[in-house]
Amino acid sequence: MKRRDFLKSSLAATSLAAMSSAFAAESKKSAAREYYELRHYTLRRGPMPARFDDFFEKIAVPAWNRAGVANVGVFDVAVGNHVPAKYVLLASPSFDALSAAKAKFDADPAVRAAEFTNLPATDPAYVRAESSLLLAFGSIPKMELPAKQPRVFELRCYESHSKAANRKKIEMFDTGEIALFRKTGLAPVFFGETLIGPKLPNLTYLLVFPDMAVREKNWDAFRSHPDWKKMSATPGFTDPEIVTNIGNTILKPTAYSQV
Secondary structure: OOHHHHHHHHHHHHHHHHHHHHHHHHHHHHHOOOEEEEEEEEOOOOOHHHHHHHHHHHHHHHHHHHHOOOOEEEEEEEEOOOOOEEEEEEEEOOHHHHHHHHHHHHHOHHHHHOOHHHOOOOOOOOOEEEEEEEEEOOOOOOOOOOOOOOOEEEEEEEEOOOHHHHHHHHHHHHHHHHHHHHHOOOEEEEEEEEEEOOOOOEEEEEEEEOOHHHHHHHHHHHHHOHHHHHHHOOOOOOHHHHOOEEEEEEEEEOOOOOO
């Protein structure tokens, strides 16, 4: 083999090995991070909300539990667009486990036989359903379940103009902003990078509060904190550079929600 060809093949092999190692390292790092499916159901006033709750409380949530999803969150939109609406949160240790759970849920005899599942087009179960697939952040790899007491949730979605900007905002959260959230009473339930869903690229997170008064107090504490003022003014981390829009929805858990 000529020296030039040998060098080419050696460099190619070295690059391939480096890429393989990087991929393996990334896969290993992601292995401990949960996957979430976040569903948004748009409903109509009338029988739809009560019928939805009846199905999810008696059939859907138990079926998801049987399929391997330990904690199913079901929430009403308290403040947001297109009310009435519901959010459903499913958490799983891996994408394969989430896919397997969905297959088991769809095949569950109780689900297949339910009236909700078999309603006609003239009387649909919901107006529209949207779904997003999320990967948990490295700094908060698993959902943190709140205590089962009076509580309200805040669902926030940060859109970016590019994937690079989205990654930078995730870095900002992972390296200091989430820690400051905790310090100022903004208690996280999950933080997730949206892999599949609308308004890409974006990240989505869920916070929990005892009530709206505490929410206002704790957000004020965060916004006025000197660490936030410094962080948010750091070149590369400023909103104009990495965030194009923020969506904000206040949720209340249903009586049967497991989150």
